[in-house]
Amino acid sequence: MTSPQEDLLPGTRRTLLHRIAVAQSEGRAPSLVAAVVRDGRVVWHGARTSVDGHAPDENVQYRIGSITKTFTAVLVLRLRDEGALDLGDPLEKHLPGTGAGEITIAQLLAHTGGLAAETPGPWWERTPGSLRPELADVLGDQAVPHPAGRRHHYSNPGYALLGALVEELRGVSWEEALRREVLEPLGLDRTSVRPQAPAAGGWAVHPWADVMQPEPTEEYGRLAPAGQLWSTTGDLARFAAFLMRGDDRVLSAETLREMGTPTSPAEAADLADGATYGLGMQILHQGGRLLVGHSGSVPGFVAALLVGLEDDVAAVVLANCTSGPPTFRVAADLVRIVAEAEPRIPEPWRPLREADPSVVELAGPWYWGTSASVLRVTTDGFVSLGSLAGGGRYSRFRANGDGTWTGLEGYFAGELLKAVRRPDGTVDHLDLGSFVFTRQPYEEGAAVPGGIDPEGWRGIG
Known part of the structure; x- marks a missing residue:
């Protein structure tokens, strides 16, 4: 049987390894792992340096930060597809008393509800979620600094609201709904709310010296739906394959296309990078290639998952440092390398079986x-x-x-x-x-609005 590593040409595999090696070295990451998916399965996995003394493989967990938001969005879209809600519904219809109830579910998914980017109080990613036990603690007194629907303003509290919405409509915790409705059907048994060994430790690398210190690993409580998850390249590769093709046990391919369609006006800085946002997915235009997915960043970890739908290639990149490797850019490069070095072979043309x-x-x-x-x-x-x-x-x-x-x-x-x-x-x-x-430009006798000049086409003279 052919192993996954043999599915790509040696030159392509070396180029992929070179790209992540440069990213790990220049980004000064304690470790960096990556995977490439093509035709719905992993065709390459690469890793640089070590976790607990051994090279990380596709089963080592890393924290994935805001990639969690895509998982949360999948839960919300499942509710929509079941008829439990409409994306145009105000939050208040299903989750009353939040103080942000006039914002629609679609606006929360697309970060256009006008909510603040972060929570009030201390840095939520480095402090325990027990400091913010209620949604009111997540939103604070100045929860909506912008008019709803007017601009894209990325909001972590918005996804805390969406997680609470899932809990309200499902009658179980966000964690339980995620496990039952997404993780188990897709076979993502190494994706979890809390780290499960083997898992990488998160590190802060000094910006001007080659030294580092560990970052705290906090539970985010109400903000878990915005950035809590841990996962592996193996599991995220399977999740990427799902985003590419859909799975009727979870979400249809049509709904996933909807999630990856721009829904909001992008900020000027985002437009300069060719980036917009859909429903729980970031959308990137780079080098003429359309990519959808999400990046992630929490203290100690950076991550990216990107899918090139037209090329049928996806990439996952994970690293255990607070900043350094540009994982989103690296993932885009991995997709590009495979798509350009080994372009997709089109399906053979065949005529219609029946013609109307x-x-x-x-x-x-x-x-x-x-x-x-x-x-x-x-x-x-x-x-x-x-x-x-x-x-x-x-x-x-x-x-x-x-x-x-x-x-x-x-x-x-x-x-x-x-x-x-x-x-x-x-x-x-x-x-x-x-x-x-019409079959001809302004065809005579056709029902063209405004009618056709009776003299028809003519020259200047």
Whole structure:
């Protein structure tokens, strides 16, 4: 049997090892581990230096910080998909008395509720959660410094509220809901709220001297849903595979795509880095590549998980130091290295097994005004509409079973596409959210809004 390490070419494996070696050395991390996932399984694992005297493997736990937020978001989206809540619901509808009840669940997931970034009082990541036993202690008196929905402002207290929401609707602790609904179905038996041996210790490395000291390991209490979890590269690789493909026992691939779709206006600094935010997922545009996932940082640990959906490659990077290695950038580089060195082999083209003549006749060029687009009918059961010249607006459409289609992405996401037919059954035009597409530019006799000039096309003279 071929081992996972043999799934990548030797040159690719060496380049991956070189990247994490540079990150560990330049970032001065006591240890750094990484994994790459392709086609839903681990194809490479690498580690530098040691934990307790031995090289860390895929089973050594590290604290993963805010990657925890993606797990919490999965629990909330499960409730939405079950019909227990709507993302547009104000928090007050399900969790009254918080003082932040007018903020919607979607705004909490996307960090657009206007909540403060941190809790009042002492640094919550280095002090016990027992200091903040109630949600009021997490939010404080100045909990909402910004108008809701106006800006993306990252908020750890917001995810404490989401964890409390899960507890309220499930009737169990956030930890129990997570174990039962996500960790066990996905086989993540090395992901836990508290460290389980073997686990790396967290360290603070002096910025100007090659010395270090241990960081405290606190339990975060109410803030656990924002950053408490410990995990391994092995478990996070499995979680990455789930984020890439979905698992109907947990969340569908369609809901996961929704989580990885930008939902909020990014701050200027984020835009400069090509970063936006979805529903519990960070979204990064780097080198023409779309990556989704999350970074994590708590005293003693930094972490990153990134998925390149188009390349079907994901990467996990974990290190046990408070600062140093740019794990998010390293994870993006690992995805890029594999995607560029060993590009994905496309599935062989095959024709449709059955063709609906009423759909096939719609294939080909269409014009919105004078702009040329092309409609294609593909073997995945969708139709697509995009600019004939490339670029511009593009969307795939899912059939609704009644002769109409619904847009799945881009400008036309959620919009209805339908063919409008004449009394004799022939197609007059396509209607897409009130946009009229005709077979010829401003086709004579077609139902173009505003009508067609009776003299038609003409020269200047």
